[in-house]
Amino acid sequence: MSSTLLRMEGITKSFFENTVLRNVNLTLERGEILGLVGENGAGKSTLMNILFGLPVIFETGGFEGKIYLEGQEVCFTSPLQALDAGIGMVHQEFSLIPGFTAVENIVLNRESTLYNFLVEIFGERLATLDYPKMKDRAIRAIKRLEVSIDPEMIISEMPVGHKQFTEIAREIEKENTRLLVLDEPTAVLTESEAEILLEAVKRLASQGIGIIFISHRLQEVLEVSNRIVVLRDGEITLEKKASETNIREIASAMVGRRIEGLTTRAAQERVFSTPTMTIEHLWVDMPGETVRDVNLTIYKGEILGIGGLAGQGKLGIANGIMGLYPAGGKVTFEGQPLPLNDPTIPLKKGIGFVSEDRRGVGLILDEGIALNIAFTAMQIHELYIKKFLGGVVKWRDDRAIMKAAREYINMLAIKCLHENQKVRELSGGNQQKVCLARAFALNPKLLFVSEPTRGIDVGAKSLVLDMIYKRNREQGTTIVVTSSELEEMRAICDRIAIVHEGKIAGILPASTDSSEFGLLLMGAKPTVEEGVISVG
């Protein structure tokens, strides 16, 4: 019998037009640790969703290719089937019951029970729980990990590391677990906790369990894995033994996604010296995008890019400065302190914002294009307003609004039937142009643009990027672009700052080689003087 545990052959998956996996082949031996690496959107999660048979895969038309588990072809149509077949998954966000003890969570829905006569009448679920036996089982699972967790402790009172161990203990407590997928298990752990976890993972592998280890911390992946697979744009770009590769090679295999239709511009080194905004020790309490401690200087006239992986906090920076989420720290704009937590102040001072949440924050979907372009300017600068009786009565100046709207529609080539068409009826790209037009109508000195190309088609992407670029070159507007698309930022920005775990990991000129950015994205600091790589 061969020792191959899992074989995925020719996996291809597209969501409608968009191909996210192309002919991916993956094998995993018994007792092997496979490091799976890739940027957000590279296809890692889709690959795992296919393995687990998540409903979303089948609702979107299934996938091509075959999966063999210990030589037998399988095709799971629900995660519960995958669990029954002995595949365990440990998620990045904990899937534990917060008010239960470690024991109760480890044996969740697999509790040991005691018989009583009511079972005959009402069924199995009225059997009482056998706590001593449950505790025994949980302790045995914890011992296999060789970590110390108090089995009677309530989950919500545990340090995060213990939660992660509890979750792994639950997966290995299942008798038939043969394959374990760990999705960024160390993302929330401290360094010492992560070390203990890596030891535990190695121990499990030595007991014959196959492990797929997904992580953005490359140093860890290299340390723990036997083999490393890098995904980019749905294809495997690197597959090597961990001992035969290094962080730099992995990082350059990860970044450098192809983007079609992007205007290539002559790299032109501009030098800026006047700071327009300085940010010191900024924290922002934005759910899922927490900013912890950001220090950043934005220079007048530049285009600054802010990049980083999802969830690291890059989106929180602009949202915090604009007062949309609770924030603290010191922000100075044009030499004056900028009060936080009040959205009208930054707008009044000439700071514009195009939100990443286009349909939620950015637009009033059931109003026309013209009003959408004009409403912030009306509110903040009292543009497009007719005043009567010395300003007691303020009237909307529809004619001025229409005129402005027509100008912007021409300038930004917004495809629409007329100025009053509801923005809900527009395509994503044209909605984004309306958002930009509204920000431009404010005539901002500093403009934050978040995820300008998210969810819009290829043609519109380059148009939107061109517009941002032109605004900067023609009007001299300082622009901060926050985006997950590194290559797009490299095409238009002067400098790019990379956010990692709520802090700025580093700022590099946009012309820097993309593998350097890859290292920063993963939290590894390239120290240029010595060429040595350290993990931060």
Place this chain on the structure above:
Amino acid sequence: MKKREAAFNLKRFLMANIVPIIFILLSIFAIPISQFSASYLIQEMLIRLARNSFLVLSLLIPIIAGMGLNFGMVLGAMAGQIGLILVSDWKVIGLPGMALAAIISTPLAIALGWMCGAILNKAKGREMVTSYILGFFVNGLYQLVVLYLFGYLVPIRSPELVLSRGYGIRNAVNLLGIRNCLDYCIPLTIHGIKIPLGTFIVIAVFSFFIIWFRRTKLGQDMRAVGQDMEVARSAGIPVERTRLISILISTVLAAYGQIIFLQNIGTLNTYNSHEQAGMFAIAALLVGGASVAKATLPNVFVGVILFHLMFVVSPMAGKYLIGQAQLGEYFRVFVSYGVVAVALVIYEWRRARERAYARRMFRGEA
């Protein structure tokens, strides 16, 4: 350091039990003013404990399952009343009468509970307001049945039950046949205070049932579903079914609770008795220190005593204090709605604070 910790714990204890503490203070203030004797108050409290505890207990299981306060328990109360109307017509008296009323109401309560549970599964996160409105809707059905179909489709032979027009049930149904039959089925008097021992035994048995139930697989599943539906679902627990069962049990128990309640009172107010059952039971539970997400047996009994102590004491206290007994009447309505509103607000406020706190833990030094 230790001292600070202790002070902190005291503050937390006070904050967590703020509602019962306020009620204890109000009672300490009002009891002397009302000039009631101790033996009178003890007798009253024992009667009211027997009368109301079972109804309040029926609320516990949906709270375990995370469905909040089950305003839909009035559905069960209506089922119980239909059982009582039929046994009074058939002239079955005493404990057999009560048992028969319970047997008749059980399938009705199961059907109503099933419907309520199925609807609440479609309204996740809005269970309380949905079950509240559902109570009004089923009240309409109940009136249709009792006011038009009884004596018309369902034969009612006793003329004292039927409206003079020939069908429909009168506004008040005398339950003399079963009045206090459970309360005093085992006579016991201590120092002139009559103890409703029979009902207390039923309540005790049922309290043990709840303790036992929490230790069953089903109880464990309900706790899991109540804390995190998605995690429970991914562990393979049938979430919808578990929630439905919790509402079903609650509805059936509310039917029994209403039968015990009316057995103690002795008359059935056909068109009103059930309406306040839900609100008063929920208010009592909240006064006992329960929240939307957590309720225990002590909450039930402390709540019933404190809530009804205010009911008994406040009219007399009002009379002696400002010469108006209406103050007490005003007070009980004000208090029962007020305490429900406050409990809901406090719950949401605490949840928001806990979420913000949890996020703050991810934030670094700034």
